[in-house]
Amino acid sequence: MSDPVAGSTGTAASGGAPLLGAADLKVTFAGRRGSPEARAVDGVHLDIAPGEIVALVGESGCGKTTLARALLGLEKPTTGQVSFDGAPLAYDSRALKAYRNRVQLVLQDPSGSLNPRHTVYEAVAEGLRIHGYTGDERAKVAEALSRAGLRPPERFFLRYPHELSGGQRQRVVIAGALVLDPELIVADEPVASLDASVRGEILALLLSLREELGLSALVVTHDLGLAWNIADRVAVMYLGRVVETGTVEEVLTSPQHPYTQALLSVLPEAQGEPVVLTGEPPDPTRIPPGCRFHARCQVLASGEAERTGVAQSCRTKELPVLSAAGTAQVACHWAAAKAGASG
Incomplete structure (x- = not known):
């Protein structure tokens, strides 16, 4: 494994309040036809500090994607609480819309995330239009594409997803998240569908965004090697709970x-x-x-x-x-x- 990222900014190290937090979070789903309920997330405490990258690691079925959805407000917890910037998350539509302006999701499959009938410009501008942005849309889209490493951005405006490489499509998805200037992104297996040669570029991009923008991130992955190369802290999940957590050096060495x-x-x-x-x-x-x-x-x-x-x-x-x-x-x-x- 190559050297992990230096300078952890975790809550314990910095002494600051967490940006995003989960307290005793539980998410259960009713069973079908009398079968037992599924305790997908069964008591989780997790904090992410400003500027910190936390890797949530575990095999399929351990609950990490359900936990990520709960942190995004896409799944309402059965019990427990999600808080952001010191305030409990509210679940009315207005509050969730404001929250998703500050916390954005990056999915693992850029092909599935992008509408094949929409140009790159339309894909990135969609978030601005949903949230009623009234500034210079073109300049904002160009800035997001440039930050995501697609330069000059105007060259990509009228392209369609099928005209791009896998790495370029993932950068478009990241640009679509960045265009709203979020404080935190949740990246669900952000490089799982990419060739090995492109994975390093996307990971380097995420690290540079943290440095340039102070962006926090929760990276959901089954790959501990990825965690080593990008995370400050690691939380290992098994069957709905975090079973080990600490700095990337503590957990992985x-x-x-x-x-x-x-x-x-x-x-x-x-x-x-x-x-x-x-x-x-x-x-x-x-x-x-x-x-x-x-x-x-x-x-x-x-x-x-x-x-x-x-x-x-x-x-x-x-x-x-x-x-x-x-x-x-x-x-x-x-x-x-x-x-x-x-x-």
């Missing part, structure tokens, strides 16, 4: 949770044998007792948890919800026992 260790083990640059997780993937309708990961845990399966004296707790004793503090935290009986023994 010294992972404490067996799930994080398994995710890291399959990276090309990882040392040792990759950990192959057995058992069923996360199912939010069937949350097991004890540690949510215990049925797939390589530490429990190997007998190491038994030797440490925590195997029974792993299977039966539920772990507390991690706080939103910027310090390194882990929800794992085995990791806690190890820390206690070494302390």
Whole structure:
């Protein structure tokens, strides 16, 4: 892995109030025809400071996209609260419209995000028109395209999505978010659909936007390698909860949770044998007792948890919800026992 971004601006480090925060957030969905409800997000505390990039990491089905939608106001929490700039998020249409002027979404598939019948100019100007912008629309669109790395911007005004490369389409999507001058963007797998040669360019763009505009970002990804290259802090999700969090250096160079260790083990640059997780993937309708990961845990399966004296707790004793503090935290009986023994 290459060097991570320097100069973390996390809440704990800066001492400032978070820009975006989630407090004990839960999102459940009713089951079909009497089946159990799905606890997609089941108690999450998460803060993002001004100018900070946080990576939300986990495999498919862990709840990270539902959490992102709740933070965007696209999904109303069952319980808990989302706050922005110190104020609780309201869910009437006027308040949400104002909120989405300050927080924008960047999706993973630029082809699906862009209307094939709309020119680049129309795609980027759409947000301005929705929000009733009364200034110089052409200048604003040109500025957004230029910031997204499409220069000279006028050369792209009349092009259609099919005339652009994948990287250029993603830059158009980013320009569509930037045109409203947001304070925070939520990027859901922002480079997953791009060729490897283009991914670095888009990540470098996101970092430059943070430097130039003070932009905050939540980057939703299954790729810990991406997190290493872009994030200040990492939150690892499993089955609706954050199971490990801390600075990118703390989590990715010294992972404490067996799930994080398994995710890291399959990276090309990882040392040792990759950990192959057995058992069923996360199912939010069937949350097991004890540690949510215990049925797939390589530490429990190997007998190491038994030797440490925590195997029974792993299977039966539920772990507390991690706080939103910027310090390194882990929800794992085995990791806690190890820390206690070494302390």
